[in-house]
Amino acid sequence: MSSGKHLKGVHVNHSKNTAGMPIIPMPVPERVYIPMSMHIGAPCQPVVAKGDHVKVGQLIGDCDKPVSAPIHSSVSGDVESIEQFMTQNGRVDTNIVIKTDGKQEIAETVVPPVINSREDFIKAVRASGLVGLGGASFPMSIKYNTKPGQVDTLILNGAECEPYITVDHAAMLAYAQDMVDGMRTIMKWLDIPRGIIGIESNKPDAIAKFNEILAGSTDISVCTLRQVYPQGAERVIIYECTGRHLIAGKLPADVGCIVSNVTSVLKLQQFLTTGMPLTTKFLTVDGNIVAKPQNVEVPIGTMICDLIEHCGGLTGEVKKILLGGPMMGRAIPRDDFAILKSNNAVLCFDEKFAAQRKETACINCGRCVAGCPMNLMPARLSRAFKDKDIDALREYNVMSCMDCGCCAYSCPARKQLNFEIKQAKTLVMEDDKKKKAKAEAAAAKEAAKAAEAEAAKAAAEAKEGGNK
């Protein structure tokens, strides 16, 4: 399937300490804090009020804007309050605080959806509350709502290229059949002829399992990916599986692909069969000071500190907590944030791991260029950013950066290249906005002038006519 050529990348230390551990459900915590914005797009509005009793899977937040995903309660209990505070995204958000009753009653609304057409299917996808579970949190209903015939390949992303995280691996081993069924359902309703499951070669048991299930079938194949970070990035996995380049500013559908995380498809399949929307999340809890590293199934809205407590607490003084893997994950300043739909790992580290190395001068070694999957020149971009040279930033294709962090990982000078590029992108976008505004203003001025001239001309003509 792949064209023999590969995109560049870096070799990272896998540190998959929890490999082979099954996913164990976590008991519901005392309280959950469910924010109303867990997806890219418009935030939801609470549809419950303080004091209401809610059940598992009950709709508690929704929004009439198309780019959004509804939010469901992950527990049964009473709505204690609806508060504004900062979530792990760094934004102040409306949060529904639910005090759990421990009964975990399932809501009456949880029934398998009836699907007869493509539209029904898209509607069902939206109702499931699913967002891209790989981390992008893009509402899945939007992703799947492609033009008929536009997409010819469904790619199941089981690369899991980030160090430490093993939860997708565990899910693949446990639910491979469901995933394949889910893929077939999606392919059926969206009329996609081909399915590819991309798995990094460091998970031979998962590959074997899928091959076993898929033995004899022609619609879905397994694509073994190299052990090079970032195989799981959307643009990379599309290229590695189909040989198509996805360039910046385009959607996967533009190159005929839909990429979904393995757990997204699994949860969708579960929703279609049971009617239970997205209320729990598979997470890897790991890090050098976690007492019992493991894979857990966590109700959405659980506080990170509760989750850590569940995993046996910490054995040392924590200095850094990461949400997601060490390559692209976010460090959080404190541990009283709630787990969101898009999280896939919680990693805790002590001083030894966490300390940021000191940045030194760029020595132009070219390791960042050699490691960039997008073939950019991070060193040049960094320099152009330092000079605030927006033209140079554009010239070096700053907008094509996908923030995978390969450049910063391989930089011997410890420069935060991808972060600088991220800020440079903001700079360029602001400049674009300014330019657009200026052009619009100029056009408006031009139009006003033309209108004025027209009016003057008309007036003159009228006058002339009057004189006559």
Added chain:
Amino acid sequence: MADKHTNLIVSAAPHVCNPTDTATIMRDVVIALIPALAVSTYVFGIRAILMTVICAAACVFFEWASRKIMHRENTIGDWSAIVTGVILAFNLPVGMPFWMAIIGCFVAIVVVKQIFGGLGQNFANPAIVGRIALFIGFATPMTTWSVTKNMSQAIINNAGVDAVTGATPLAMWNAGAELPSNLEMFLGTINGSLGEVSALALLIGGIYLVVRKVISPAIPCAFIGTVAVLSLIMGFDPIFQVCAGGVMLGAIFMATDYVTSPITTSGRIIFGIGCGIITMLIRAYASYPEGVSFAILLMNILTPHIDSITRSKLNGVEKKGAKK
């Protein structure tokens, strides 16, 4: 609720990094230079080590002192000054007075590097400029070569009546004298600058660097290849041309200096070819017997232009053009 942890470290992703940093890279370069130092100690005697140590120490001192004067962070920990010092020493005749070598170190570290803001901001290789400045400033001591008993018979035969001052193979070639055998050229029992005599030792160092992924083989291969091809075309002995003078040292250790060479592989190949062509032009035509350092310096100066014409292309962009 469980214990809260606050005031944690927040920083940008990625949170892990490759263990290779600037200091380890520079340290690898120093390690790769050791075989050449060993050979030159065998050929020239203990003064070779003395010269190398003095140059390295002087470079470190100048680096430290200039950072101190500029009120900037001390950078001697990154080993780059040591690399410059050792390579500069390798470019000097072993009998060079030490104070002159120290002036070369001053030029290399202070004038070429620190005035422009330190590591990574110089546009020319410090060791090269240091060598050229000494070569032009102190022409006689820089071209006075002492002969020792460990050298090839051809060199000893060629030496003057006093049998103390000799000539480098390149000078002998220019003068049309009897030349050492190619094996002697390769092993390094010849006369020349301290570190450039033994092609074998330098090659070992180069292979070590390539294996450690410190340098990419693009520049050395392009450089040495061009020299070989051009000498064939010009009717010279390619093995002699490659082993003589500073081609090996220059191609492996000086032209590959990251800061002053292009960043992309295609740029590096152009850079190497350019170095080779200029080296051979100077060897064949100019009044100086050796042109490696001038060639590298000129290509250093051209590097920004090479960089701007060999920018890496965005993936998939050609495709977009085809679609349109």
Added chain:
Amino acid sequence: MSGYVIPVVMTVVIAFIASALLTLAAKFMSVPVDETAVAIRNQLPGANCGACGFAGCDDYAAALAADPDGVKTNLCVPGADGVAAAIAAILGQEALDVIEQVANVRCSGDCNATKTEMDYQGLKTCAAVKNFFGGPGACKYGCIGFGDCERACPYGAIQVCNGLARVNREVCVGCGMCASVCPQKIIDIIADVKRVHVGCNSADKGKDTTKACSAGCIGCKLCEKECKFDAIHVINNHAVIDPDKCKNCGLCAKKCPKKVIHVFPKPNVKPFVKVDEAAS
């Protein structure tokens, strides 16, 4: 005699031919030059600070020359009255006073008043750290203190002391460079004659503000009650002064329990500074 005549004649003839050619060339290939714009540009300080609202001194000069009635002559804040008068003279207009402006930081939370709630390690610029949970400070509305403004200021008039940006009003010319780079948007460019300012920007409720910072406005409205001119109001949980109504009486500042309303000393007359460094 001819020894003197020949050189003189020769030179004169050559000079004559050259000047004739030049005159012809100038006539046939002339391009109209806006002398006014050049003259105005020469008067401007050349800091290209953009305080006038144009993209630099050249742009302002061109705009003035193109539309002398529509564009005001007193927009160059760094140049102050002297430049305004000179421009007015060139354009043959009556001189307008430049409203002297200074930057003002709407935050009083230095390191003693507020603290950080994360150990930020990385690029030390305000714009960068703003990406991480709105900054390291407990208050998400106040000064971050990494000095983007300090680096942007061409006059050295704003400096971060003890984690808080502070303006030296004697040096500040009100060009607004700091305001444009501040990611928190807490730097205002205000008329220098206004002397009473609220040093807080927190939109949090009083309780939360107090938790985050001891020098934050809690929205108690005491100032609002004290003001005789209806000039100060609590908007979005912090006091805001209406500069058109404020009479610089400073009563509100005396009443403020948190001491976040500051009264600055009388404005001084600023000398006209030509910034060579910024231009080069």
Added chain:
Amino acid sequence: MSLTAAFYIVLSAIITNNYVLSKFLGICPFLGVSKKLDNAMGMSVAVIIVMVVATAVTWPIQTYLLDPNGIGYMQTIVFILVIAALVQMIEIFLKKYIPALHKALGIYLPLITTNCAVLGVCVLNIDNEYNFLQSILNSFGSGVGFTVAMFLFAGVRSKIETNDYPEAFKGIASTLVAASITSLCFLGFSGMLEKIFGM
């Protein structure tokens, strides 16, 4: 004049006797306009044209007007007048037909008048007793030499422009040190042309 001799004159003016880097002529524009490659190249083309045209005009003046009349000492005055007029003409021409270049070169076009390289090449052509063709070739070579120096130095400048210099070396001082290193590499070619052309 043989072809090799012609090449020798041009090449030696470019490489071994480079006006900027070994004779220190035309340093002002070399330092001033080399920040951007486009401007540097525009300036260089202007200099080549002015040099060639100026030589084409001044050489006959010297040979047929001044020398026969025994007033060779008027050289300086006459040359500078002619050059000034020429530059003015070129400026007017550029302003009219290539306004973008005129804007880019900015204040440096008038400075070509006082660019010592132009007057220098005219005077040196006379001093070296070149004939007309040799003079034109030498001027052209010198102009190209100026261009080469500008080209090389523009690259260097673009690389070191935003360096973090020590306080004292900010601006022109570091540029001069960079020029010093750049001029080093030209020394390597000494004696090369003599050997190639057998002179």
Added chain:
Amino acid sequence: MKKSKLQILTNGIIKENPVLVLVLGTCPTLAISTQAINGIGMGACVLVVLTCSNIIISALKKIIPDTVRIPCYITVIATFVTIVQLVLKAYAPALDKALGVYIPLIVVNCIILGRAEAFANKNSVVDSALDGIGMGLGYTLTATVMACIRELIGSGTLFGATITANLFSPFTILIMAPGGFFVFGCLIALVNKLTKGKVKEKRVNKCLTCPGAEFCNEVQEGGCDK
């Protein structure tokens, strides 16, 4: 503010040194400063031409029409240069040979035209003469200092007399082109260091002038530390 006569004279020597601060007339300075004697010779020529042309131009400033002033200045300057050239040829042929083409090039030396335009054009004859002398002295001083450095290190002599050449071999690169650029760069850096240091001191905010002083807990005399 009217400058005193002395100020006009000394202005050019240090504060507005034409070579090091205004960076004018770099070409001849770089080219001839290989020997100290050349520095003095060239300096003297520039001094004479500058002073004379300043005097004439300021005397004629009312007569010369504004539009053609530059060509007129050049003619005046070229005249004096020719005179100097002839004088040198007659009385100091060795110096003439050493300075060579750089004597006629005084015409295009930016210092002279620059001063004509910036100073002589606007000031009285006496002031202009003083300015010419001051600037000329400044130029001479710089050229000589530079030449001394280059000669001493580059050839071990000073004004032709052997100083260190016998003690150790001279670093000949300094009398070649790269050395010229380098020494010039260093001198400018030195001047930068001497002048800019003061400017920087002025820019530091003193705590007492800081408007935040009233609520700053760290008020101290020297300004607060970052």
